[in-house]
Amino acid sequence: MPSDKNAAPPSPEPLRTPVADSHTHLDMQSGTVEEALARAASVGVTTVVQVGCDVKGSHWAAETAAAYDNVHAAVALHPNEAPRIVHGDPDGWSRQGAREPGGDAGLDEALAEIDRLAALPHVKGVGETGLDYFRTGPEGKAAQERSFRAHIEIAKRHGKALVIHDREAHADVLRVLREEGAPERTVFHCYSGDADMARVCARAGYYMSFAGNVTFKNAQNLRDALAVAPLELVLVETDAPFLTPMPHRGRPNAPYLIPLTVRAMAAVRGVDEDTLAAALAANTARAFGY
Template sequence: MSDALTDEAETLSNKAAKKRRRREPPPDPAPLPGLVDAHTHLAACGGRDAGSVRAILDHAQAVGVDQVVTVADDMVDARWAVVAAEWDDRVYAAVALHPMHAGDLNDETAAELEQMVRHPRVVAVGETGLDYYWPGKSDDCASPEVQHETFRWHIDLAKRVGKPLMIHNREADRDLLDVLAAEGAPDTVIMHCFSGDRNVARECVDRGFMLSFAGTVSFANAEELRVAAELVPDELILVETDAPFLTPHPYRGQPNQSYCLPYTARAIAEVRGVSEEEMARLLGANARRAYNIPLP
């Protein structure tokens, strides 16, 4: 075989190996007891029925992740999340309309969401907020104006039911914080998958908001996130997977599930200069306090 053909074959082989690796789930981390996955999407992880949800939670619990909060993006997902939380007592739900689906809010869906959020297994209103990345890129995404209106409705709902507000924020830092200030934030605000810089982090901390960090905090290009994770006070930090997305380093791009949470918790412990066991206890305790969920 010529050198050119050999090089081409090696390139194709490397591409196939990389594609195959992206389909493979990461190996199990060493157990790290006491964790709570503060934000995941069980249905998108394959948890479509009681048996598959139980399997995901059994896998997570084997490495120390005792409880999870599964989060809705739209009305179908919200209905499913409530049912999933009834299937397994390790699962809790958060329901809302994601900013992309903000246009789905009407009298009927508002009434149904309010009924769902009062369910005892629903622990937060979320994820809601602003997303300035997708408008113009996707015909299915609500406009910023519609997002603002729906976000304000969710803020009011969280205050009326007395449950945490779980925030989705993508490229909308200033406007999102201004809306929260104008409307008056609920007692507990959780900045899901925090992605801001140190200045945004400080402003959130000054307002008493909780910052939840996903696998992105472990990425090589995420120095600002690591600064943010270091400056957050102990009582305001959470950890999440946002599974099946944002798998932590060194498994970036591979399928994510709640069992991968110890990788991110250990990355945060390293940034904060504390033991991984102490970090896990703190992160778990914060999630249980924020969501008002009992010890397992």
């Protein structure tokens, strides 16, 4: 048995009903796009949403979606990217230092490029954007919020889904959405709230996408949220290469591992996996408009 934590986990039993991975980062995974898509398809994961986190990654997402019919793109500056640009913070998402123009002008320039990409037909979402108070301290909050508000406006103007990254910032994310007016289709990627927040999201019509951490022993809050979320607002994702579901936590994640999360979610919901998979596929297509 391989003990290498960097080794790819084995393929799970295929799903009988195909689903979509609503949020993945193929550019951060090993192997080629073709290999990733083929392995995913072999277990019933037939569509993926490739998500950009900075200008370079968003260009890659758009180009990849243009090249593959079963890949859709979302483009954005990750919440941790905005303060990196404004303050020249080398600990931001892309970890490339501050070689491009910084300050507010640099952020405006980057947002203008995201706006341009968001107009492309194969770009179906604007995100991941939002607020992250786990990695960014108080000095970065203003830049994050300015970037978040700009992404909301871009999503609404282009009629694209808004994909939200919300880490330890629930109240402020919901506040900004209320103040700006959320787009018609809004997705909380890697949903991290509790059941009470799920009820708030449900009333607003926000989609809640659950990742592999819903399988973790210490994630009862996520399972409680999943249990009360309306089925028509539930999505599934990998956020690969992160958040690998049990029993492979700590090893590299990839879209082909979605069946493990789907089966865990079906158990929480008390439904069979085919019923859940069919709902997840329909919901993802409706959320991203493909």
